[in-house]
Amino acid sequence: MKVSIDPELCYGSNDCAYRVPAVFTVSDGLGAVLPGQEGAGADPSVRDAAEKCPSQAIRIEG
Template sequence: MKAFVDPDLCIGCTQCAGLCPEVFTMEGTLAVALLGEIPAEAVPQAVDAAQACPVSAIQIEA
């Protein structure tokens, strides 16, 4: 699975980075997803972070 953050939608609320720092980080005022596959143990937290995004800027793809 891979995570993607749409920079045009992200409002920089930091919620994803707080919920799943293994996958999401802040670059300036916007969130970004780390490149590559989400580690298996971090998948549940990454999905939670995507669902918690107030503007639906995060996509998790298989």
């Protein structure tokens, strides 16, 4: 399952990077998925971060 962050919705709370630093980071003040981690959408901690994202910017597809 593919995970991504919509830069149009993200306002840089950094919550995703705090919750799952192995998958998310902050780049230019916005959340981002680390290179090579785009397929981490099946991870329960990633799903939890998506549910708790204050801007609902994390997308899980597939």
